[in-house]
Amino acid sequence: MISTVDLTKKYKDITAVDKLNLTINGGEIYGLLGPNGAGKTTTILMLMGLTEPTSGSLRVGGYDPMRDALEVKRIVGYMPDNIGFYDDMTGRENLRYTARLNRIPERQAEIQIQNLLEKVGLVEAADRRVKEYSRGMRQRLGIADVLLKNPKIIILDEPTLGLDPEGAEELLDIIRDLGQKEGKTILISSHLLYQIQSICDRVGIFVKGKLIADGKIDDLAAQLSDGEQVIEIRAEPVEKLADAVMSVAGVNFAERHGNTVIVKGDGENLAPRIVAELAARNMAVYHLNVRGYNLDDIYRQYFRGEEVKQIDSNNFYYRH
Template structure:
């Protein structure tokens, strides 16, 4: 797969990265390049190998073969330099529950060799920015899920990283919280020119904020690019879906549709709804056939590919594409 990051200077480069757990390949010959200042979404179902990939970038686990370069450094050889410049927020992030929010942040800051006075100033400022200023001196044990995620973001930012890696940052937060969090992430990445790598299985959220997405299935990156080019890729695959809605479904219509050259299959929905998959654009012919058979046509539309369809298509065909 051709993966380009445009004109930007690459900060993450993965080449043929593979991680085997026994016989099972969690990540399989992954090639990926991410440029500076980019917001990249790593999209895939649970167990696709997203977290493993992230762990390999940080040197938290060793690749079986292949190489990774983060900021020009090798994670297995110099994990410390990378960790100094890369912030990582694990999924299901944990804090010291019996300590206050500010204590937790200062601890992280001091582990990064930031002197105590500066650490406190930075922690207060960041809590302000993520909207937790009032809760700064409350114990983390009393925080809600959304507050924890925001605190996690502050925790990641306190070392002033060049790259932040967020593993499932939106997991378990309500829709409004998700919107706020994503807004916060994009704003931060623009203001500070931070490269953001975001993993998620929620495509709509990824669609909102990412410059580019990579689709990840069973350890393989099966598609990569911005949303537009991904949907074009799908179109070129040669199948088009036309959605049809009639008041009632005339019996003759099945035959009429199958009689049209180029119709691959007809999927009947409830009542008069159906989707017709065809190898070329037959929208007009299908409408005509429906009217010709005496049906009262309510709606006909050619489906545009959103990320949803891309996701479905690739995940359904993941195995075929992967093989």
């Protein structure tokens, strides 16, 4: 549904987006993740036909946004990071205005608006003026506004920015349902990694205009770990713990941090073998955790270093 080939945008001497190659499949929730200033919003503006690429090519729903801007806008719903509404109009009136702009017949619009207000949980606030809305309510109204024309593709720029944890979770639940239950193709841009990882099918890590990682979170984590496990252990007596763990085949590293020993190693059933060894030594194990890489860990690992290498066979990128 979305594809770019060597997509580049330069502003004089500044390269905002540098040879971006990106593919997003139909029905997929894709997270474009990176710090502020990474080039995420510039990429979105090119996808929407709102700014022209310096070089490269792109397609959105099969259309070129520069040549077929109206066709792209018909099939794409876009919510910017600072969505604007008419504050002196109610939520319902704002949606009616959007419906008229999209030439939706009035009777049909009223039915759609009511359904969407129910979907985003704004029925009770629908007839209040938008200037009375919280940021979370504005964001939910923004989702309703985007969905009014029933787009095939939804692009959301920092949708959870400024929301409290409960409001962010409610909004993410709505986005998740749009992808998983309604089959919408969703591109979500964010720098709030811990929120986004729960809903994305794939993620791309974007830094200084370059896509440095692209794949499923589990696959990216496996690529970084290279098969090595990281295990946290607490046991008594802690003074003997590191030496005891190092005696287990497959353990490559054990280091004490306070009352916890961090272990790195490889091989099947490493954790059970460690527990068996400690039990044989009459040591009491009261905590063991096999760590996995979450999105924050992955981001930090990819963000370090400077050389970027692509693994063509897996469409992953990793850093030396």
